[in-house]
Amino acid sequence: MKFLHTADLHIGKSIYEFNMLEDQRHILQEILQIAEEEKVDAILLAGDIYDRSVPSTEAVQLLEWFLMEALKIAPVFMISGNHDSAERLSFGAGLFEKNGLYIVGGKDVKEVFLQDEYGKVAVHMLPFVKPAVVGAANCEEAVAKQLEQFQPNWNEADRHVLMTHFFVCAGGKEPELSDSEVRGFVGGLEQVDVDLFRAYDYVALGHIHKPQAMKRGQTYYAGSPLCYSFSECTAASMSGKKEGAIETNVGDSNVSYTNKGVNIIDLGADGAIGVYRKILHPRRHMRILRGSLAELVRQGNEAENGREDYIQAILTDKDELIDPIGTLRSVYPNTMQIILEKRLALGGTPLFHGAGSRAKTMEELFPDFYENLAGEPMDAERIDIVREVAEEIEGKSL
Numbered sequence: 001m002k003f004l005h006t007a008d009l010h011i012g013k014s015i016y017e018f019n020m021l022e023d024q025r026h027i028l029q030e031i032l033q034i035a036e037e038e039k040v041d042a043i044l045l046a047g048d049i050y051d052r053s054v055p056s057t058e059a060v061q062l063l064e065w066f067l068m069e070a071l072k073i074a075p076v077f078m079i080s081g082n083h084d085s086a087e088r089l090s091f092g093a094g095l096f097e098k099n100g101l102y103i104v105g106g107k108d109v110k111e112v113f114l115q116d117e118y119g120k121v122a123v124h125m126l127p128f129v130k131p132a133v134v135g136a137a138n139c140e141e142a143v144a145k146q147l148e149q150f151q152p153n154w155n156e157a158d159r160h161v162l163m164t165h166f167f168v169c170a171g172g173k174e175p176e177l178s179d180s181e182v183r184g185f186v187g188g189l190e191q192v193d194v195d196l197f198r199a200y201d202y203v204a205l206g207h208i209h210k211p212q213a214m215k216r217g218q219t220y221y222a223g224s225p226l227c228y229s230f231s232e233c234t235a236a237s238m239s240g241k242k243e244g245a246i247e248t249n250v251g252d253s254n255v256s257y258t259n260k261g262v263n264i265i266d267l268g269a270d271g272a273i274g275v276y277r278k279i280l281h282p283r284r285h286m287r288i289l290r291g292s293l294a295e296l297v298r299q300g301n302e303a304e305n306g307r308e309d310y311i312q313a314i315l316t317d318k319d320e321l322i323d324p325i326g327t328l329r330s331v332y333p334n335t336m337q338i339i340l341e342k343r344l345a346l347g348g349t350p351l352f353h354g355a356g357s358r359a360k361t362m363e364e365l366f367p368d369f370y371e372n373l374a375g376e377p378m379d380a381e382r383i384d385i386v387r388e389v390a391e392e393i394e395g396k397s398l
Contacts, residue, residue, distance in 0.1 A: 001116045003161065004035050004074075005263040007046035007206030008224035010083065012059030014051075015228060016336040018310065021058055026283040027225045028066045031262060034278045035073045038264055042074050042114065046206030046222065047081025047128055047165030049089060071100055077112065079127035080105035081165040081206050086127060107133050109149050113157055118269040122157035124150050124200075128165040128207070131189070138189040139166055143196055159271050163204040166192045170215035175208045180229035194219050201271040204263075211261065211277070220275065222263045227286040230312045230337070284334060290314040290341075293324050300331030311335040318342060366390075 009028070013020050035043055050059055070076050078101070080086040086105030093103040104110045104125040114121045126146050136142035143166060154160070167190040168175065174191070194214045197203045203219040209232055211223030227233055259279045266274040287309050289296055296315075300307055311332045315324060317340075328335045366386045 001042070001114060001118075001121050001159075001267045002038060002040045003042050003044055003202070003204070003263075003265040003267065004031070004038065004040045005044045005046065005163075005204040005220065005222045005265060006031060006225055007165070007204070007222050008048040008081070008209055008228075009045065009063075010048055010051040010224065010226075010228060011063050012051045012055045013228060015310070018334065018336060020226065020228075021062060023226060023283045025062055025065075027260075027280055028062070030280055031225060032066070032069050032073065034262060034264075034280075035070065038278070040074050040264070041116070042123065043070050043076045044123075044161075044163050044204045045076065045078040046163045046204045047079050048083045048206055049078060049081065050084050052083065053085035053088070055088075067101060075100035075102065075112075075114075077102045077123055077125060077163060079103075079125050079163055079165060079206075082128045084128075086129075107146075109146055111150055111153060119159070120157035121159045121161060121267060122150075122153070124160060124162045126162060126164040138191075140192045140196070143192050147196065159267055160200050161202045161204065161265075161267070162197060162200045163206075165206040166190070167207060168192050168194050168197075168203075168205055168214050168219065168221075170194045175212055175214060175221060176210050178209050178229050179231040180209050180224075181207065201267060201273055202265050202275070204265075211263075217275070218273065220263055223260060225260050225262065225280055226282055227260065230286055230288055233286050233288055233312075284309045286310040286312070286336075288312045288314065289332075290316065292317050293321055293327060297327060297331050300328075307332055308334055312337045312339065314339045314341055316341050 009024065011021075011024055013024075049063060052059075055063075067076060067078075078089070080089045084105065086108075090103045090105035090108075093101075093105075096103060102110065102112055102123075102125065105127050107129045108127070110125040112123045112125070114123065124147075126143070129142055129146065131138055131142040134142050134145055136145055143164070169191045171193070172191075194203075197219055201218060205214070205219065205221045208221040209224040209228060210221070212221050213219065214221070224232075260282065261277040261279045264276050264278055266276075268274075285306070287306070289311055290313075291299070293313075293315050296313060309332070311328070311334060313324075313328055313332075313335060315321070315338060321327075321340075324338055325335060328338065
């Protein structure tokens with residue numbers, strides 16, 4: 001029996017105020033294509049389907065489109081993650097099961113039995129749940145209590161697949177993280193040891209955005225299908241390329257970004273298992289560039305492709321810069337963030353510009369600009385001067 005495992009779709013997410021819906025539609029279309037080409041028997045969506053508990057209308061419509069297309073290929077199993085509203089995500093679950101869509105959210109668990117030439121396979125669905133909801137002191141205790149609910153029917157199948165959405169560790173060793181995960185507990189309360197899942201033939205995890213195996217090779221984070229932070233772009237070494245990474249030379253540095261993908265699980269007789277990755281190809285990559293502003297502009301003008309990518313620019317200029325975000329966006333229109341390296345060296349904060357900065361007034365932008373350059377907020381006297389100048393300019397333009 002063959003499964004496609006993905007997670008952390010985060011439909012409706014914005015990154016630095018750039019809406020990612022079109023990028024998500026593109027990558028979901030490719031996931032559908034892979035599912036069809038691989039002739040999978042089931043599609044596993046292991047949580048964080050939406051980015052917010054109350055998703056936008058556009059996000060709901062995108063998920064509806066994806067599920068309708070996916071169900072033309074294979075049954076779909078979907079659980080809620082810590083970003084999802086369990087009640088909203090699982091609305092109508094009983095009706096959808098008739099069409100092969102299985103949804104579980106909150107404190108509920110569910111097992112579905114599938115059949116192939118080797119016998120039955122049980123798919124165990126265990127969504128994210130807060131420990132207090134199930135009377136547990138921490139996440140590991142909550143998971144252990146929830147797993148017990150599967151035991152009465154365990155012998156109805158000889159192969160078992162679990163899908164869940166927790167912070168799973170291996171002997172205290174945490175998974176590799178990125179900046180886009182949300183951690184809601186402290187003091188180790190969120191940790192769930194992988195040994196709890198030793199009876200399963202395959203465990204499909206969600207929650208961590210970097211793909212990785214957790215001990216013994218049967219418990220996997222598939223990772224998010226798109227990069228949702230620039231920290232996910234630097235998984236490959238600066239000094240050497242890891243398998244599955246692309247490197248590009250920009251300025252005086254060697255930068256890289258990691259390919260995203262989905263897991264394909266081939267579950268044979270007696271729990272024999274093969275797991276391999278199918279690489280996804282985003283509409284735009286997230287890339288980190290480093291160099292002087294003039295250098296990056298020159299290389300952008302000379303580049304044959306990649307100018308539409310999402311860019312974080314680390315500027316090495318020593319002199320002050322006038323409107324670096326506007327200058328860089330003249331060649332890289334989807335520049336998300338600029339970091340002034342000299343300010344980081346002094347312990348300051350990066351100069352940041354999101355898409356929303358285009359809509360700010362002069363009176364709003366100038367204090368931000370001053371603080372980023374001076375490293376301290378603009379005082380009241382200077383704010384009054386800016387306000388007077390802004391009003392004078394706006395009055396002349398009417």
